[in-house]
Amino acid sequence: MQLEGEHVFKGPREEVYAMFRDPEVLASALPGTQSLNKIDDQHYEGAMNIRIGPVSGSFSGKLEVADEVAPEKCTLIVEGRGAPGFAKGVGRVEFIDQGDGTTLMKYSGDVQIGGTLASVGQRMIDSVAKSMIKTAFETLDKALEARLAAKAGSAPVEFKAPTEAEFAAAVTKDMASGLKEVAEVRMLFYVIPLILVLVVIAYLLSH
Amino acid sequence: MAGRVFGQSIPRNEDPYLLTGQAKFIDDIELPGMLHAAFYRSDYAHARIKKIDVSEARKLPGVVAVYTAEDFGEFVRPGPLQVPPPTAIKGSVFHARPLMPIAKDKVRYSGEPLAVIIAESRYIAEDAMDYIVADLEPLPAVTDLEKALEPGAPLVHEDLESNLAALVKQERGNYEEAAAKADVVIKKRIVVDRGAGAAMENRGLVVNWDDRAREMTIWATTQAPIPLRNSIAGRLGLFEEQVRVITPFIGGGFGPKIMTSQPDDVLLPIIAMWLKRPIKWIEDRRENFLGTTSERDQIHYAEIALTKDGIILGVKDVFYHNTGAYDPYGMTVPLNTQTHTVSCYEVPNFYTEIRMVFTNEYVVTPVRGAGRPEGVFVMERLMDYAAQELGMDPAEIRRRNLLRKERFPYPTGIIGQDFVEGVLDSGDYPETLRRVMEVIEYEKFRKEIQPQLRAQGKHKGIGIVCFTEGTAVGPYEGARVTVGANGKVTVATGISTQGQGHFTVFAQIAAEQLGVDVKDVKVVTGDTGHFHWGAGTFASRGMGVAGTAVYNAAVKVRKKALEFGARFLGVSEDEVELCDGKVCVKGDPSRSMPLGEIALKANPTRGTIPPGVEPGLEATAYFGPPYGATGAGAVAMIVDVDPETMAVNIEKFAIVHDCGTVVNPLLLEGQVMGGVHMGIGNAFYEKIKYDENGQLLTASLMDYLIPQATDMPKEMVVEHLETPSPLNPLGMKGVGEAGAIPTPACFMQALEDALYEYRLQIDETPLNPSLLWEMVQKAPKK
Numbered sequence: 001m002q003l004e005g006e007h008v009f010k011g012p013r014e015e016v017y018a019m020f021r022d023p024e025v026l027a028s029a030l031p032g033t034q035s036l037n038k039i040d041d042q043h044y045e046g047a048m049n050i051r052i053g054p055v056s057g058s059f060s061g062k063l064e065v066a067d068e069v070a071p072e073k074c075t076l077i078v079e080g081r082g083a084p085g086f087a088k089g090v091g092r093v094e095f096i097d098q099g100d101g102t103t104l105m106k107y108s109g110d111v112q113i114g115g116t117l118a119s120v121g122q123r124m125i126d127s128v129a130k131s132m133i134k135t136a137f138e139t140l141d142k143a144l145e146a147r148l149a150a151k152a153g154s155a156p157v158e159f160k161a162p163t164e165a166e167f168a169a170a171v172t173k174d175m176a177s178g179l180k181e182v183a184e185v186r187m188l189f190y191v192i193p194l195i196l197v198l199v200v201i202a203y204l205l206s207h
Numbered sequence: 208m209a210g211r212v213f214g215q216s217i218p219r220n221e222d223p224y225l226l227t228g229q230a231k232f233i234d235d236i237e238l239p240g241m242l243h244a245a246f247y248r249s250d251y252a253h254a255r256i257k258k259i260d261v262s263e264a265r266k267l268p269g270v271v272a273v274y275t276a277e278d279f280g281e282f283v284r285p286g287p288l289q290v291p292p293p294t295a296i297k298g299s300v301f302h303a304r305p306l307m308p309i310a311k312d313k314v315r316y317s318g319e320p321l322a323v324i325i326a327e328s329r330y331i332a333e334d335a336m337d338y339i340v341a342d343l344e345p346l347p348a349v350t351d352l353e354k355a356l357e358p359g360a361p362l363v364h365e366d367l368e369s370n371l372a373a374l375v376k377q378e379r380g381n382y383e384e385a386a387a388k389a390d391v392v393i394k395k396r397i398v399v400d401r402g403a404g405a406a407m408e409n410r411g412l413v414v415n416w417d418d419r420a421r422e423m424t425i426w427a428t429t430q431a432p433i434p435l436r437n438s439i440a441g442r443l444g445l446f447e448e449q450v451r452v453i454t455p456f457i458g459g460g461f462g463p464k465i466m467t468s469q470p471d472d473v474l475l476p477i478i479a480m481w482l483k484r485p486i487k488w489i490e491d492r493r494e495n496f497l498g499t500t501s502e503r504d505q506i507h508y509a510e511i512a513l514t515k516d517g518i519i520l521g522v523k524d525v526f527y528h529n530t531g532a533y534d535p536y537g538m539t540v541p542l543n544t545q546t547h548t549v550s551c552y553e554v555p556n557f558y559t560e561i562r563m564v565f566t567n568e569y570v571v572t573p574v575r576g577a578g579r580p581e582g583v584f585v586m587e588r589l590m591d592y593a594a595q596e597l598g599m600d601p602a603e604i605r606r607r608n609l610l611r612k613e614r615f616p617y618p619t620g621i622i623g624q625d626f627v628e629g630v631l632d633s634g635d636y637p638e639t640l641r642r643v644m645e646v647i648e649y650e651k652f653r654k655e656i657q658p659q660l661r662a663q664g665k666h667k668g669i670g671i672v673c674f675t676e677g678t679a680v681g682p683y684e685g686a687r688v689t690v691g692a693n694g695k696v697t698v699a700t701g702i703s704t705q706g707q708g709h710f711t712v713f714a715q716i717a718a719e720q721l722g723v724d725v726k727d728v729k730v731v732t733g734d735t736g737h738f739h740w741g742a743g744t745f746a747s748r749g750m751g752v753a754g755t756a757v758y759n760a761a762v763k764v765r766k767k768a769l770e771f772g773a774r775f776l777g778v779s780e781d782e783v784e785l786c787d788g789k790v791c792v793k794g795d796p797s798r799s800m801p802l803g804e805i806a807l808k809a810n811p812t813r814g815t816i817p818p819g820v821e822p823g824l825e826a827t828a829y830f831g832p833p834y835g836a837t838g839a840g841a842v843a844m845i846v847d848v849d850p851e852t853m854a855v856n857i858e859k860f861a862i863v864h865d866c867g868t869v870v871n872p873l874l875l876e877g878q879v880m881g882g883v884h885m886g887i888g889n890a891f892y893e894k895i896k897y898d899e900n901g902q903l904l905t906a907s908l909m910d911y912l913i914p915q916a917t918d919m920p921k922e923m924v925v926e927h928l929e930t931p932s933p934l935n936p937l938g939m940k941g942v943g944e945a946g947a948i949p950t951p952a953c954f955m956q957a958l959e960d961a962l963y964e965y966r967l968q969i970d971e972t973p974l975n976p977s978l979l980w981e982m983v984q985k986a987p988k989k
Contacts, residue, residue, distance in 0.1 A: 058337075081250070086250050086251070114252070114317060114900065118898070119903045119907075123909055123910050
């Protein structure tokens, strides 16, 4: 399965990349993490709960960050498995300075999923994934705004990460509203959230 | 009494139990101390097993035991094959790789069991799965039938040189010579994808080992109770008589429940012996999709050679058949495809080649139709392409090529699933076509109605196809008919019942011979404690084979009743007759004796039976045909397609079917309609989809769509032609699969006709609205 997408962040590339490397911020975008362990700078492992349609359960995974050229790009290699099945993926993330103070983030990858996740959850994954990504980017946009405001020393912009329940509610609401087209997200197929989720786990670890 | 019940539309004896919820199904069985089983299944389609750690699962309160392949030691081994290899076919290659009950060393399909959990409840057993850690090393999976045979493809069975499971070539005449002389040769690639049996009730097994009596009782949803008993007894080293298999009421079979030597029936009996407690396993729907067999999945490279007048000179068909990860059911399905491809037409030259392929998908075994729909789909599509090429009417090209009735019995030269050369025993194929055209008003639709509709911009099309159905194959079945002292009759036979109505039709056969009321005949099927010889319920053979055994036994009992009755009444045998449950003296009804009284007196303890005479009003008889009886028919349908949504509405469906002598028209109509429902599913709704990594993507009824009542034809006409088969005394042929066989082919022809301006050539089934829409987008519009 192929996946691909992009998102424009309203901030300079260095700031966006720093945020992307801040596991606490990323974790806030995709809650559900149960535990995290750092193996070394490039390797992490952790566990989290996932829920996709009728499929739920705990998931443990490994992540490798490869080919990192800060603040331009990196490759994420993830592998996770648990009662709901398994996922294996390679994702490439790229940050492009657009010259107008904004940064274009592009991601693409290949993912394989299996087990209950594929056989029963499959019909939900596409829509859940789109919705999760949309909600996650909304969170990241706010986080970036807060960070930039703090740095400029202006009046602080309040940023509070959504709880797992709030996040789930947002996803549900979004799905119920008929999944309006999200312009920035051109998901070709499934499961970017799994990758993001594992990214989160890993980066949380590094602190 | 003759003619009183046989051939009549008698309501079903079993319906009062079923319709009021009184019938006993497998999940209704509760035994004291009963434990529950669940299978922990592989998420990977192809992987090497490094370690399966079940230690944490064993610690969960309520878990009694958890077993992996190692725990079973030598007990876990492949097989046996349920159907023998095709050695009767010269030059055939077959690599037997029977099913493994639990994965050992390697996983070959997603859903293959890795561990079995026994717990106090199913809830606990399923919870325990979360504590099992399976360390598997994933391997590349094989799912594409053609790529699977390319050099370098990953091997499902590494001890074989390739993924080729079997190669069988059969030919009559010489196709290449015929093609060289033909005016037209058409070549197509045709795909028939996979569908499930999808019975309303999933599979299940309850086993009780009585350690003191040394007896095992097994309740199972099987179509083959006697083979199941024999395989379990053999594996456990018990006498067959120590194992009793009982089938309760079963909510549909459709083929997959014929399988034995599966994880449940291999592993649970021995666990029940170890633990000395009863065990229940009820399959859930996801397991049913993952671990119950399914069918179709063939890719055909087919050719037809004709004269310019549309006369067939020859047909060639080389096809890939997916057997899945193992081939426990031999070659029944692809052999059925070979025997059904050209069977209703005069095809002097026919070459057919099976390339059976191992893949990392679950096993393929017969599902209602069992290879026949694939053959018929290929041939009927070729006929349509030929008609288009030659500018002929689809009905006319068929009429010109159908076998004439004077050709029977017609040896086909092709060896089938029963390993004997196919012989078409009887029929009148052109008459079924003529009558179905009449019922659907074919000429009127084509010449009057359709031109007007098209002028109004409507998209209504008609399809018409012909087919045969090989049925009632051997080896044999048996039956015992007993008259009790209460005057009622028991019929026991070795096959089992999944809803066909055996409790009524077998009763009709016996009642007819013994002159009793149908309601006074109790039929017992699927209980090895009552009858323990036979093969099972498959290949539309219940009526033709087991029904004939019932007839043979009832005839013997009738003879015995007249003989004993005459003796007890003090007259000679030719002076008595059967009258309303009694033996009467002809012309003097006051001198009579009820059957029950004769049965009582026929007990030797009463001292009335001379030495050497078999006691009781009872007889056992068997029947085995030399080859199967072949049913046939023609179907036609009118569909209305919405070109914007590609929703298809079947307005009218007509079938004229010939299954020989009709025993019960009401039940027959039900069988045909049920088959048509399945055929509609195979045409436009039901599809089992594996992704390229061998992951099953359709493991719930949300993703695997079964046609609903509203998807059935708005009007349906089922008519019968009765050409008795010479192969059994009642002239019966089977009908269980008839509706499923021709329907996808007819549906596609009707779609092409409805969307005529796009000139579609639909070379695959099943479709769905999206696929049809894509085809229309790609089509060069007229």
